[in-house]
Amino acid sequence: MSENWSGRRLELTLGNPGHGGFVVARHEGRVVFVRHGLPGERVSAVVTEDRGGSYCRADAVDILEGSPDRIAPMCPISGPGGAGCCDLSHARLDFQRQMKSQIISEQLMRLARVDRNVDVEELPGTSDGTGWRTRVRLAVDEEGRPGYHRHRSSGIVTDLECPQIEPAAYHGIADHEWTPGSEVQIVLDGAGERHIVEIAPPKVSKTGRTSPGRRGATARRAAGGAPRAERVFEGSGRPRERVQNREWTLAATGFWQAHRGAAQTYSTVVAEWAGVSAGDTAWDLYGGVGVFAAALGRAGLVESVESSRQAVSDGRAALADLPQVRFHPERVERALPELATPPRVVVLDPPRTGAGRDVIAAVAAAGAERIVHVGCDPASFARDLGLYLHEGYRLDTVRAFDAFPLTHHVECIALLTH
Numbered sequence: 001m002s003e004n005w006s007g008r009r010l011e012l013t014l015g016n017p018g019h020g021g022f023v024v025a026r027h028e029g030r031v032v033f034v035r036h037g038l039p040g041e042r043v044s045a046v047v048t049e050d051r052g053g054s055y056c057r058a059d060a061v062d063i064l065e066g067s068p069d070r071i072a073p074m075c076p077i078s079g080p081g082g083a084g085c086c087d088l089s090h091a092r093l094d095f096q097r098q099m100k101s102q103i104i105s106e107q108l109m110r111l112a113r114v115d116r117n118v119d120v121e122e123l124p125g126t127s128d129g130t131g132w133r134t135r136v137r138l139a140v141d142e143e144g145r146p147g148y149h150r151h152r153s154s155g156i157v158t159d160l161e162c163p164q165i166e167p168a169a170y171h172g173i174a175d176h177e178w179t180p181g182s183e184v185q186i187v188l189d190g191a192g193e194r195h196i197v198e199i200a201p202p203k204v205s206k207t208g209r210t211s212p213g214r215r216g217a218t219a220r221r222a223a224g225g226a227p228r229a230e231r232v233f234e235g236s237g238r239p240r241e242r243v244q245n246r247e248w249t250l251a252a253t254g255f256w257q258a259h260r261g262a263a264q265t266y267s268t269v270v271a272e273w274a275g276v277s278a279g280d281t282a283w284d285l286y287g288g289v290g291v292f293a294a295a296l297g298r299a300g301l302v303e304s305v306e307s308s309r310q311a312v313s314d315g316r317a318a319l320a321d322l323p324q325v326r327f328h329p330e331r332v333e334r335a336l337p338e339l340a341t342p343p344r345v346v347v348l349d350p351p352r353t354g355a356g357r358d359v360i361a362a363v364a365a366a367g368a369e370r371i372v373h374v375g376c377d378p379a380s381f382a383r384d385l386g387l388y389l390h391e392g393y394r395l396d397t398v399r400a401f402d403a404f405p406l407t408h409h410v411e412c413i414a415l416l417t418h
């Protein structure tokens with residue numbers, strides 16, 4: 001068995017960016033995934049994780065020869081050992097986008113056998129990469145202090161300085177003693193109001209298992225976990241958001257696109273690519289509160305499927321003037337066989353894990369002419385695209401949006417046609 005490198009210091013020359021917020025290096029025949037570095041740099045790195053496999057993980061702690069694309073980190077809490085989310089905040093914003101573009105192309109080639117260059121486009125309201133986020137969920141430590149998870153750790157950084165969200169989001173938050181183990185959801189809504197909701201710690205069952213703790217009521221129910229109590233601390237707990245001329249009022253812990261320019265931009269792309277007319281049936285799968293269902297509103301029938309009952313109820317209220325939109329509070333996997341009218345257009349916006357083989361096979365079997373697929377993880381997005389191609393679809397267009405500046409995350413949207 002090879003020697004365990006945990007804690008070892010390595011001098012490395014960094015290669016290409018990898019999917020997940022690191023840069024790839026090689027040392028003594030092994031692959032090292034290095035955070036906090038940039039392609040072309042020479043760094044001294046400390047191995048943070050070595051599980052004996054073909055690769056290990058390391059943090060660049062000294063930059064020996066820096067990249068011209070390096071800047072002082074925009075997120076002061078994101079360095080080695082710090083909070084996990086702003087993993088690209090030490091790169092110029094345009095270079096962050098170049099790296100994401102390269103990663104999308106690589107994933108498309110590797111998982112879908114598609115050769116495409118996809119530029120990552122800026123969303124409105126992000127010119128310096130800060131203050132774009134409208135909602136954040138903080139973890140709470142044993143002493144009741146809120147903060148961000150450290151990278152690949154349950155440890156919490158309690159300095160509330162992440163610049164993804166405006167500083168106003170944090171006012172007074174650190175002064176309050178929160179319930180240990182709970183989470184604090186903060187939303188700065190489209191109407192300018194702040195909402196703060198404490199989500200109780202996950203319940204521990206008799207078998208010692210906890211209910212899932214990260215994604216709100218929808219995911220809890222979808223995963224079969226026990227619902228967690230929510231307590232509103234500020235605001236109504238019912239943010240108001242607008243897209244086009246329509247307003248939604250939804251749960252603060254429910255799903256809404258994190259970037260303030262995202263919902264409007266994606267809705268415009270979906271409407272344009274779907275190109276529905278009055279005689280059409282369209283499906284809006286993983287529909288949330290119906291932002292895309294509204295964009296498909298010119299169709300004669302829109303079937304919107306969403307597993308969160310709260311989101312469906314909020315969607316029905318917001319789209320009450322569109323009787324052609326039918327909401328199904330159901331998991332997509334279960335609802336598809338019940339949707340009687342074959343669609344001409346299907347829009348899918350699944351969670352990070354993607355739609356997967358069975359859903360894509362069922363959508364293809366329903367015979368849609370056009371599919372608009374939205375994905376926030378380039379790997380599952382590329383895998384799903386490969387599945388559509390296997391089902392006989394052709395990839396028409398792909399666009400990517402910098403919906404999560406300072407992080408490696410990126411949103412992709414594809415139009416597939418048959």
Ligand SMILES: C[S@@+](CC[C@H](N)C(=O)[O-])C[C@H]1O[C@@H](n2cnc3c(N)ncnc32)[C@H](O)[C@@H]1O
Nearest residue numbers: 218255286287288306307308331332349350351
């Ligand atoms: C990325 S969000 C998209 C929501 C919506 N399209 C939007 O833009 O606001 C994914 C949604 O899928 C829902 N969801 C997750 N798994 C699901 C499943 N298996 N079936 C139906 N909905 C699901 C989540 O509750 C969430 O609202």
